[in-house]
Structures are given as C-alpha cells and as structure tokens.
Amino acid sequence: MQKMTPEKRKYARIDFDCEILYPTIVYMDKKNTLMEGTYHLNTIDLSEAGMCMQSNFPILRDSFVSFYLRIEDNLPFKALIKIQWNTKAGSNYICGGEFIALNQEDINILRKYVNCK
Numbered sequence: 001m002q003k004m005t006p007e008k009r010k011y012a013r014i015d016f017d018c019e020i021l022y023p024t025i026v027y028m029d030k031k032n033t034l035m036e037g038t039y040h041l042n043t044i045d046l047s048e049a050g051m052c053m054q055s056n057f058p059i060l061r062d063s064f065v066s067f068y069l070r071i072e073d074n075l076p077f078k079a080l081i082k083i084q085w086n087t088k089a090g091s092n093y094i095c096g097g098e099f100i101a102l103n104q105e106d107i108n109i110l111r112k113y114v115n116c117k
Contacts (some may be wrong), residue, residue, distance in 0.1 A: 014117045016046035020053070020067045027063040041065075048110040050098040051081065059083050059095045071113045077106045 020041040024033045034041070034057075044052040059065065063083045070076040081097035088094075102110075 011047040011049045012114055013045045013047040013052075014114050016043050016051070018043045018069075020065075020069075023065050023067040025059060025063055025065050027060050041067075044094070046110070046114065048099075048107060048114055050084075050096060052094065052096045053081075054089070055093050055095070056091070058088075058093050059086055061086055064100070065097065071109050074109050077102075077109070079106075 020043065021036060022033055023041055024031060039055070039057055041053055041055045044054055046052075053059075053065075061083055065081045065083065067079055068076040069079040079102070080100045082100050083095050083097040086093060086095035099110075
C-alpha cells in the first residue's frame, strides 16, 4: 500500500493559463526585457503567494521576473516573482516562484480569484 504524502503548499493553487508579454528578467547584475516572437512565457497555475510558469528558455533560480498580471476584469497590476525552482520539460522549461512585494489590494484580488474557482 502506497503512503500518501500531505500537500506541502501553504496556499491553494488553481490552473491559470495566461501568456506573459514583455517580462523583464533580472539575475545578478543583468536585466533583460524579453520581446515577443522569440521568447514565450506562459503561466500554468496560480496561488495568492506565487505561480508556476512554462517557457521556451531557462529562467535561473533566484532570478526575478517582472511583468503585468491581469486577473479577470481587474486592472492589471505589476507582479514581481522570485524564482524558487526550475526544471527542463522536453523542449520547454518549468519554473515556480513566489510573489514579492504585492500590495494588499493585489493580494486580495489573487485571494478572491483563487478561492472562487
């Protein structure tokens, strides 16, 4: 009989498929804004504390990814994610990170969206 392991995440996650346009990636002293066409970055899932993303390029652990995120009909807000993990998945890359420095209004938007799904 297989032993079930408890969920390690503190916050519930939901599927969230959204293309991230023109993200800025900061790693150490380098800052790059990625233009549409060559680079593709999509969200996979979302929680009030972070998100998982898929890309066609590697995003190193401890990088920061900055972009605008729109949840339903709310105004887009500036999101900053610190990458906590990454892995290669076929020809793509999967990474996950936590939101950094969201204001309370943005946290409430995320919380309401995740809890209503």
